[in-house]
Structure formats: structure tokens, C-alpha cells
Amino acid sequence: FNVIDKEIEKMCNLGEMIEKEAIQKTKQSERKKRNIMVVKNLIHNLNTTFSNAVELLGLPQQEIDEIKKYFQS
Numbered sequence: 001f002n003v004i005d006k007e008i009e010k011m012c013n014l015g016e017m018i019e020k021e022a023i024q025k026t027k028q029s030e031r032k033k034r035n036i037m038v039v040k041n042l043i044h045n046l047n048t049t050f051s052n053a054v055e056l057l058g059l060p061q062q063e064i065d066e067i068k069k070y071f072q073s
Contacts, residue, residue: 035063036070 035057042053050071054064 032063032066035059036067039067039071 038057039050039053042048042056043050046053048056050068054067059067
């Protein structure tokens with residue numbers, strides 16, 4: 001039974017890890033969508049540039065690069 005118990009524990013841990021990754025990806029996607037909307041609003045309402053908008057928000061460069069892809073399409 002010890003071997004079976006260990007295998008069951010491994011499968012449970014794997015399932016938990018997959019669930020946590022899915023939750024994290026969802027949160028990242030929601031944050032990206034929210035940041036895109038905020039940047040669009042800043043550009044429109046303040047009549048400013050993309051660079052100024054992301055600077056005002058103090059976003060990390062990685063997020064800026066992701067958001068920039070949206071505005072380039």
C-alpha cells in the first residue's frame with residue numbers, strides 16, 4: 001500500500017500544481033486586459049502617448065512589452 005499511497009500523493013500534487021498554474025495564468029490575463037484598458041483611457045483622456053501612459057502607471061518593462069503588442073496590432 002505504501003507504493004500506491006506515494007503514487008496517489010504524487011498525482012494529487014501534480015493536480016494541485018496544474019490548478020495553481022491555471023489560476024496564475026488567468027490572473028495574468030485579467031491584469032493584462034485591465035492594464036490595456038487603463039492605458040487606452042489614459043491615452044484618450046489625457047491626450048498623451050503610449051510611453052507617457054505606461055510611465056504614469058509605473059508598469060514593469062515585461063508588462064509594457066506585452067501591452068505594446070496589443071497597440072501595434
